[in-house]
Every structure is written in C-alpha cells, then in structure tokens.
Amino acid sequence: MREVTVLGAGLHKYGVFPDKHYAAIATEACHRAFENSGVTWKDVDALYCGSVNLLPGCGHVVAMSLGTNGAAVTNVENASASGSSAFREAYMAIGSGLHDVVLALGVDKLRTAKSSPTEGKPEESSANAKPQWQFVPAQLFAQITRDHMAKYGTTIDQVAKVSVKSHRNASFNPYAHFQQPVTLEEVHQARMVAEPLTVLHCCPWDEGAAAVVLCAAEVAPRFTEKPCPKVIASVCKGTLGGDPLMDLTHVSALEAYEQAGVGPQDLDVVELHDAFTIEEIVYSEALGLCPWGEGGRFVDSGETEIDGRIPINTDGGLISMGHPLGPTGLGQIAELLWQLRGEAGKRQVKEPKMGLAHMVGAGGVCFIHILSL
Amino acid sequence: MREVTVLGAGLHKYGVFPDKHYAAIATEACHRAFENSGVTWKDVDALYCGSVNLLPGCGHVVAMSLGTNGAAVTNVENASASGSSAFREAYMAIGSGLHDVVLALGVDKLRTAKSSPTEGKPEESSANAKPQWQFVPAQLFAQITRDHMAKYGTTIDQVAKVSVKSHRNASFNPYAHFQQPVTLEEVHQARMVAEPLTVLHCCPWDEGAAAVVLCAAEVAPRFTEKPCPKVIASVCKGTLGGDPLMDLTHVSALEAYEQAGVGPQDLDVVELHDAFTIEEIVYSEALGLCPWGEGGRFVDSGETEIDGRIPINTDGGLISMGHPLGPTGLGQIAELLWQLRGEAGKRQVKEPKMGLAHMVGAGGVCFIHILSL
Numbered sequence: 242m243r244e245v246t247v248l249g250a251g252l253h254k255y256g257v258f259p260d261k262h263y264a265a266i267a268t269e270a271c272h273r274a275f276e277n278s279g280v281t282w283k284d285v286d287a288l289y290c291g292s293v294n295l296l297p298g299c300g301h302v303v304a305m306s307l308g309t310n311g312a313a314v315t316n317v318e319n320a321s322a323s324g325s326s327a328f329r330e331a332y333m334a335i336g337s338g339l340h341d342v343v344l345a346l347g348v349d350k351l352r353t354a355k356s357s358p359t360e361g362k363p364e365e366s367s368a369n370a371k372p373q374w375q376f377v378p379a380q381l382f383a384q385i386t387r388d389h390m391a392k393y394g395t396t397i398d399q400v401a402k403v404s405v406k407s408h409r410n411a412s413f414n415p416y417a418h419f420q421q422p423v424t425l426e427e428v429h430q431a432r433m434v435a436e437p438l439t440v441l442h443c444c445p446w447d448e449g450a451a452a453v454v455l456c457a458a459e460v461a462p463r464f465t466e467k468p469c470p471k472v473i474a475s476v477c478k479g480t481l482g483g484d485p486l487m488d489l490t491h492v493s494a495l496e497a498y499e500q501a502g503v504g505p506q507d508l509d510v511v512e513l514h515d516a517f518t519i520e521e522i523v524y525s526e527a528l529g530l531c532p533w534g535e536g537g538r539f540v541d542s543g544e545t546e547i548d549g550r551i552p553i554n555t556d557g558g559l560i561s562m563g564h565p566l567g568p569t570g571l572g573q574i575a576e577l578l579w580q581l582r583g584e585a586g587k588r589q590v591k592e593p594k595m596g597l598a599h600m601v602g603a604g605g606v607c608f609i610h611i612l613s614l
Numbered sequence: 615m616r617e618v619t620v621l622g623a624g625l626h627k628y629g630v631f632p633d634k635h636y637a638a639i640a641t642e643a644c645h646r647a648f649e650n651s652g653v654t655w656k657d658v659d660a661l662y663c664g665s666v667n668l669l670p671g672c673g674h675v676v677a678m679s680l681g682t683n684g685a686a687v688t689n690v691e692n693a694s695a696s697g698s699s700a701f702r703e704a705y706m707a708i709g710s711g712l713h714d715v716v717l718a719l720g721v722d723k724l725r726t727a728k729s730s731p732t733e734g735k736p737e738e739s740s741a742n743a744k745p746q747w748q749f750v751p752a753q754l755f756a757q758i759t760r761d762h763m764a765k766y767g768t769t770i771d772q773v774a775k776v777s778v779k780s781h782r783n784a785s786f787n788p789y790a791h792f793q794q795p796v797t798l799e800e801v802h803q804a805r806m807v808a809e810p811l812t813v814l815h816c817c818p819w820d821e822g823a824a825a826v827v828l829c830a831a832e833v834a835p836r837f838t839e840k841p842c843p844k845v846i847a848s849v850c851k852g853t854l855g856g857d858p859l860m861d862l863t864h865v866s867a868l869e870a871y872e873q874a875g876v877g878p879q880d881l882d883v884v885e886l887h888d889a890f891t892i893e894e895i896v897y898s899e900a901l902g903l904c905p906w907g908e909g910g911r912f913v914d915s916g917e918t919e920i921d922g923r924i925p926i927n928t929d930g931g932l933i934s935m936g937h938p939l940g941p942t943g944l945g946q947i948a949e950l951l952w953q954l955r956g957e958a959g960k961r962q963v964k965e966p967k968m969g970l971a972h973m974v975g976a977g978g979v980c981f982i983h984i985l986s987l
Contacts, residue, residue: 242710242712287850296669296691297666297691297693298693298977300977301693301976301977304853305853309855310853311851311852312852313850314850314852314977314979315692315699315702315850316690316691316692318689318691319688319689320674330688332710334706336710336711337706337707337709337710338615339848478684478686479677479684479685479687480674480680480682480683480685480687481682481683603674604673604674605674606674606686
C-alpha cells in the first residue's frame with residue numbers, strides 16, 4: 242500500500258462541558274487540526290468520526306457544521322478505541338488509493354449531562370473528581386492489581402507512581418482534564434474505589450474532541466513543510482479467547498512490530514491505554530517495553546518519565562489527561578505527532594523518532610499504531 | 615489498489631422478530647454467507663458491522679457469537695446506508711492490502727420491539743403494514759412526487775407501478791418482508807400517508823441481517839470455483855449543498871462511472887434506494903438510466919422489469935423486500951452478486967455482467983458501488 246503520513250492534529254480540552262454542543266467541541270478540534278496541518282476543510286476527501294455516545298449521526302452533524310464539501314462521511318464505533326478505529330479507517334482509505342486527505346475525528350459527550358467537579362474550579366484537586374469506573378471495570382483491575390502484587394512483588398507505591406507521573410505530565414498539557422500534580426501520599430489517601438485502587442488510580446469519563454489529518458505521503462508537501470511521521474504499522478485484533486486485554490495487546494504488538502520491521506527497543510515514546518494505573522504496568526510488559534512481571538519496577542526506575550529511556554503517556558494518559566472515549570485514541574496520535582515533530586512544549590521528549598499508540602476497547606478489541614519520522 | 619471481489623453473501627429474512635436476539639439474526643446471515651462463499655469464520659481477517667439501532671457494541675457481540683478468531687472488529691454507522699458503509703470499509707481494508715478476507719455485516723433491530731402486522735400472518739396483505747414513515751420523510755417525498763407530476767407530466771399510475779413491480783419481484787424472494795403481489799388498484803386504495811402517497815408507496819421499517827464476504831481477487835480461488843464479481847467502483851459522498859439526494863446521487867454516479875470507466879448503458883441490473891416509490895423514478899434519472907424527467911415513463915415502458923433492458927430492484931427493493939437500515943445496503947450487494955452469478959432463482963435476470971448498487975442516508979450521504987464479472 243502507498244505510504245500514509247500524519248499531517249496535523251488538533252484537540253478540544255478534555256473535561257465536562259454541559260453547556261457546549263458536541264458540534265462546537267468537535268469543530269474547534271477540527272479547525273486546530275487544519276491549522277496544525279495546513280489543510281482546509283475543502284481539501285478533505287473523507288471524514289471518519291469515532292464516537293460512542295453520539296451515534297447515530299454525529300459525523301454528519303459535524304461535517305455540516307464545517308460546511309459543504311462533498312466529503313465521504315462515516316461514523317465508526319469501537320468502545321474506548323473508537324478514535325483509534327477512525328484513525329485506522331482513515332489510514333486504509335488513503336492506503337488503498339481511494340482518498341488523499343482524510344480527517345479522523347473523535348468526539349463524545351456523556352450520555353447524561355453532568356457538571357464536572359473540577360471544571361472551572363482550579364482550586365480543587367483532581368482527588369475530588371468522581372470517575373464513573375466504580376463498578377465492574379474497577380473491580381476487574383483491582384483484582385489484576387492484587388494478582389500482580391502477589392505474583393511479582395509489585396508494590397502499591399509502584400502502582401501509585403503511575404498516577405503521580407501521569408498527573409505531572411498532564412500539568413504540562415493545556416488540553417488535559419487534570420492539570421495539577423499529585424503526591425504519592427495524595428494517591429494513597431484519596432477515596433477508595435476498589436481495594437487497593439483509590440480514585441486517583443482511575444481515569445475520569447470525559448467529554449472532548451480530537452482531530453487528526455492524514456494524507457498520502459506524496460501530497461504532504463502541498464500542505465506543510467513540517468516533518469510528517471509515517472504510519473508504519475496499523476493493527477486491530479479482536480475476538481480472541483483467553484485474557485481479553487493483556488493477551489490481545491501482546492499478540493497485537495507482535496503483529497505490529499512485524500508489520501513495521503521494528504521492535505520495542507526502537508520506540509522513543511509510547512502512548513498506552515491506562516484507564517487504571519495497573520494497566521500501564523501490565524501493558525508495558527505485554528508491549529515488550531520491559532520483561533514480564535517487571536512493570537512495577539519499570540515505573541520505579543524512572544525510565545518511563547519524559548526524560549527517561551522510553552517515556553510513557555507524556556500527555557497525562559487516560560488517568561490525568563482524561564478518557565472521553567471517542568477522542569481518546571486520536572488524542573494519543575496527536576501526542577505522538579507533536580512529540581515526533583518537536584511541538585510538545587513543556588512535555589517535549591528529546592528528539593524522538595518513533596512512537597507507538599495502544600488502545601483497547603470493551604468487547605475485546607486492541608489497536609496498535611506505530612508512527613515513525 | 616489491488617482487485618477486490620465479492621465471494622459470497624447470506625441474508626436473514628427482513629421483517630420484525632421481537633422474540634429473536636440480534637446476534638441470532640446476524641449469525642444466521644453470516645453462516646449463510648460462509649456457505650455461499652466457501653469461507654469459514656476462521657478465514658475472516660476483519661468484520662465490519664453496520665447498524666443504526668444496535669450501537670455501541672453490536673459487531674463484537676456478533677463476533678463473539680461466531681467464535682474466537684482474532685479478527686479486527688469495527689462498527690460503522692451511516693443511517694440507511696450503514697450496510698453500504700460496512701461494504702466500502704471492507705473493500706478498502708482489502709484494497710489497501712491490510713486484510714485478505716473481510717466480512718461486511720449489517721444487522722438491525724427496531725429501537726422498541728413492535729410486532730409486525732404481517733409477520734407470521736401470510737393471509738394479510740402488505741397493504742395493512744404500518745410503516746414508520748408517516749411524518750417528515752413521507753411529507754418530503756410526497757412533495758417531490760407532486761413536483762415531478764407537475765413539472766414532467768408524471769402520472770400517479772406511473773409512480774404506483776414502482777410498487778406493483780417491487781411487490782411482484784419480492785414475491786420471488788424468500789428473504790423479502792412482503793411476498794405477495796399487489797395490483798395498481800390496491801396501491802391506489804391503500805391507506806393514505808401523505809398525498810398522493812399511500813402506504814404501499816412507502817417502505818416498512820424492518821429488522822434483519824445481511825452478510826457479504828469480500829476478498830482479494832488473488833485469494834478467491836482458494837474458496838470457491840464460482841464466478842466472483844469485482845468491485846470496479848466505490849464512491850461515498852456527503853455534505854453537499856443543494857438537493858441532498860438527487861444532486862448527491864448524480865454527482866456520486868458520475869464519479870463512480872469515471873472510476874469504473876463505464877457508463878449507465880453498460881449496466882445490466884440496478885439496486886437503488888426506494889424508501890418511497892418516487893425515489894426509484896428520480897434516482898433512475900440521477901443515475902443516468904433514463905433522461906431527466908422521463909423516470910415515470912421509464913417505469914411504464916417495462917424496461918425496468920426483470921425481463922426488461924435494465925431491471926431495477928429485482929429483490930423487491932426497500933418498498934417490498936424491506937428496509938432494516940443496517941442490512942439494506944448489503945442486501946443490495948447480495949442481490950447483485952446472486953444476479954451476476956446466476957443464483958437469483960425465480961427472479962434471475964438473463965446473464966447480467968455488471969450491476970450497480972445505490973444507497974442514500976439521512977444526514978446527506980450517498981454510496982455507489984459497481985460490480986462486474
């Protein structure tokens with residue numbers, strides 16, 4: 242297939258915005274992506290809109306808000322990975338030769354309008370946020386945490402450090418829901434959700450939007466002089482038996498590395514699915530970033546910090562940047578793009594050349610994308 | 615892009631099935647598609663599931679019902695054209711080289727369970743069916759009908775003959791919702807929905823499923839010795855100003871003909887979107903099957919009958935086969951496949967070589983696919 246590059250990205254801040262229509266949230270992200278990429282809506286051949294709560298119809302509403310241009314419009318849904326799914330469809334649409342410039346959009350609103358406990362009140366700590374993950378998912382990941390601690394000697398301090406790191410990273414990210422650092426003590430002392438996971442181990446459910454413009458590598462120079470990373474692997478796998486998350490991640494990662502002809506040692510920056518802190522630990526292992534069972538000590542080592550060997554979730558991850566479902570996977574791609582291009586501001590990793598994005602979705606689906614300059 | 619062929623298709627009857635879970639409806643269609651194509655679920659690399667009312671999540675539920683196989687699963691939504699959208703994503707996934715064998719599925723259930731007025735009661739005429747199209751869409755198409763009659767001298771007899779033809783065709787289709795012919799008099803005398811359209815000018819809202827297996831042309835011989843039509847055009851356009859349906863259809867058709875290097879005169883069989891009878895007339899014109907304004911006389915001429923020059927909606931169309939949303943666009947592809955392959959039973963067109971499928975969706979989207987042996 243022909244080469245596909247990422248041309249630009251734009252975000253709407255993650256949070257809860259009860260008084261803002263989703264079309265306004267989405268078009269704000271789109272216009273930022275146009276500005277970042279050098280394209281206009283008229284240049285866009287197709288729009289893929291990933292969402293969970295706004296179907297049916299959201300992509301068409303957003304497209305109409307952007308104006309008439311004849312673009313193909315398709316809505317895609319893949320639970321938490323809906324944005325990753327929109328990105329992959331855009332990639333294939335260009336790779337197949339049918340389209341040259343495609344906009345991948347993720348947008349979501351909560352099903353019922355809720356005011357955020359922190360939105361507009363910067364004096365409140367994110368420790369007061371009330372994520373929705375209080376039932377089945379939290380229980381599942383609490384069990385995985387207890388198992389990992391028992392089997393590998395992982396400590397709760399190590400797990401909690403994922404939250405400390407992600408909050409610190411998010412404090413450098415103007416689009417993040419939570420932009421205040423937290424201490425290890427604050428993580429431990431926050432409201433208990435499912436033993437041993439306090440609320441600061443859990444991501445919030447958010448609203449927001451993320452837009453990414455992709456194009457055929459051959460047309461990129463028409464729009465920008467900036468370096469544009471190429472998509473060198475795109476994998477989606479689902480419906481595997483066994484462990485629906487770790488196994489699926491491992492199998493998907495192996496396929497992605499083979500597709501790209503690279504290995505985990507070649508990665509300079511990683512975005513991975515951390516709806517719960519323990520996920521960063523187990524997916525670090527499943528992605529081959531550290532040996533099996535070593536995920537806890539890997540966090541402790543500092544290697545996953547912005548100035549470490551392999552920075553993880555430099556944007557704050559789902560835990561601190563937020564998890565608006567539809568946008569999340571595209572927010573990861575935006576972060577990789579900006580890191581690879583040197584546009585990541587205060588959270589910039591030193592000259593990264595290759596990045597990986599990983600998302601899983603309920604129902605048992607995993608996406609891996611690898612971008613390389 | 616590499617050549618993509620349609621390998622097989624399977625349907626679940628259209629109708630209303632309040633006591634049947636959608637996974638049962640969907641897997642029935644899938645297993646028929648596997649049988650028709652020679653593949654098994656294990657051969658399938660990816661599943662695209664088109665639906666309007668079963669999102670989020672339906673594709674994953676169906677995939678799990680089929681068994682574990684690691685296939686990529688993606689849900690797509692595009693209003694009435696959701697099935698066409700699933701087909702096009704499958705086409706691009708193969709065309710891009712990422713996947714070899716892809717299952718495009720459409721499945722839908724009504725949002726609220728309703729028992730069908732005819733389901734299980736073959737003695738009742740479809741004239742007693744109560745479609746949902748009683749408000750905005752019916753008013754819109756009633757206006758388009760009145761305008762067409764005033765501007766071009768189209769008669770209500772000509773418009774009603776679309777319904778007579780589609781019911782006759784559906785009487786030869788075991789998967790159709792309505793399988794009883796109706797007379798011109800019955801169409802005229804049926805309950806008035808929006809002057810001059812009676813209920814027999816309107817499609818029902820249905821439940822059902824349609825599954826189509828596509829593959830790279832080079833791997834088709836592994837699975838079947840039957841002739842497999844190639845996809846020679848795939849167009850999706852949206853967000854155009856002006857008339858959202860006729861203009862969009864015309865622009866999309868021109869693009870499809872150019873992509874395929876053919877013209878309307880090369881077509882042997884056509885499936886088009888006829889949620890209302892007048893749509894067959896105006897889209898016949900927009901697709902270039904007859905001159906502008908001649909759509910009514912075109913129906914009268916008999917040229918669109920199964921034994922005519924260019925048979926339209928041989929399966930009964932949306933009016934008589936039914937319109938379950940998610941499956942509809944894929945049901946059209948199934949019909950084209952079976953027609954091109956000589957598997958259309960009593961409604962078989964004489965040795966067709968090329969067919970076109972046309973769908974529009976609310977929100978302003980149009981799909982055109984052209985298949986050729």
